[in-house]
Amino acid sequence: MKKSVATIRDVATAAGVSTATVSKFVNGTQRFSPAVEARLTSVIEQLGYRSNPMAQSMITGRTKAIGLSVLDITNPHFTSVVKGANRVAQAHGYTVLLVDTEETQERERQLLEALSRRVDGMIVYSRTPEEELGWLLALDRPAVYFGRPERLALPAVASDDQLGAFMVTRHLLTQGHKRVAYLSFAPSRRDRERMAGVREALAALGLELTVFEADAPSADGGERLSSAIMLGRQPPDALVCYNDLTALGFLKGAQELGFNVPDDISVAGFDNIQYGSFATPGLTSVDLHSERMGAAAMQKLLASIEGQEVEPLTVIDAQLVLRGSTTTRA
Template sequence: MTLRKKATIRDVAAAAGVSIATVSKYVNGQQSFTRPVEEKLRLAIEALGYSQNPAARSMVTGRTAAIGLAVMDISNPHYANVVKGANRVALANGYNLLVVDMEESIAWARQRLEALVLRTDGLIVSSRIPKDVVDWLAELDKPVAFLGQPERSDVVTVGMDSIEVASLLAGYIVQQGFTRVGYVGYPRAAWNAERLLGLHRVFDAAGVQLMEFDAEEPTSEAGERVAARILLRADRPQAVIGCNDLVAIGLMAEARALGFRIPEDVAFAGIDNIPTSRYVWPSLTTVDVCSEATGEVVLKQIMSMIEGHPPASDLKLEPLLVVRDSARGMADVRTPSHRDPSQPS
């Protein structure tokens, strides 16, 4: 069996009856030609099966056709969906998406990002990184956008208003008649303080007591670990909000293990609307932060910036309340025969 020789740019030029320079300008998008010339080039490339060496293309255009995306934890479904949305747009536009998992650690953030800088035309980075790294990224001669708002206002950000997200959920909790609510936050994240502000604005105005607790990390396991401290106290909350769906799902799992009925004994809600939130029992009330759409929007923004266009001024997405069974109101679920599992029978 004789292997077919790989077609070269010289072969394409000969088949199309044009110069090598014309072929190079065409395949690299450096110049437009008349329709008949472009048609001859297209047919020659297809007939010969010509494909350009990415390294050679990079040398000609100064571009890598790659975009970097650094997320805090790829195992978190929220970030996985951001990647999914971004990758969909990247593939449709001829870009490769290079993903870096920060693994919920900021200690090596700059070192990991430096490797991406050399291999990409633009960067998308989670805002939950040290300020000095944000400053370094902001000064790069390369398009950079952040997922969320870092400690710097003059950078491109894509995401949601965390105050609005929390306020939307708090308004529903108030409507359900709960008067003592717990929030399990993650203080290391910048959005945590903003979500607390949104919760307090609504709850304080409605006379609802907000009890604040912290999770060690934004995971289901962390939610499980903190649950007993919240639920086995004399003044336990009537409803508990997790800082994300993973924490809320962990809280719910441990609550059932402790003998609590959901939502009869205690209600739960989360934030993110990850796919799993629909299928846990009972299904989780949450706020959809449009993870896939966020990935799509930020990738389109980076591509636009790579092409030399100024960034859009408003890249905020609108949150959506998703009402399910885990946070039904007190009037709907309380019965005279209710027994408090934290009290002896």
């Protein structure tokens, strides 16, 4: 005969307390004397009692779930963000529910509104312009935003994209490069910060920036532009790419056209994804510490859920990682 599952009433009877006491103890909403808590812990273990998550959420108003939206889960940068966020969530007894908006702004609102009904709070990457994100605030859920919000009254976590872009461009200039170009992805707000950093470094030497625009922040997007960049009348001698994926795609395309990286052109990206170190040559990149970003966002959100005050903006430092895709010019 199948063994019956222990109920909250069974625990209360065996421990000699009320069902309300068991509920408060299991859900962590009230502390009791050490003797009572020890007795409850022992009985729960002996009976193998497991609380019903749905019943628990009805009592506490908490789902113990966090929503996390990313723009493209196939991009290793976002995979690392999820890993960092999930590690912190698990340590605090939360489950992460993931939504991949697939770089599609039109799907974003529908997916996040549905997600908000199942979670205690959300961490959000978004391509939607800030002035159109009023609906996000109306969801009435604690939320943390990735990026530097100019209008949204939300706590945020951001990387120092402009400084990172300045660092990598300044490095290229010290290597003797004169014709530095930037491979852009305009729909991204972070793209503007990165382009500003490149311009700032070039302006210090009175140099102009040439910009090429990718149609997708992917390896395919970078590869599609390789011929336009390398076969133009005055190709650059260095290229800073919006991210590592576009840089790796460009690197592949340039090599297939017969060009040598870095002898003909130095190439650098952003995010320091793991695949960059396995490319030939290895890809120079600005490490924005994606995993740390995810962890910091989750810590900030959990604090908000508990009603604690949090800093409006947490900025994660950038770090330049040098590999073989950049070299000194004679």
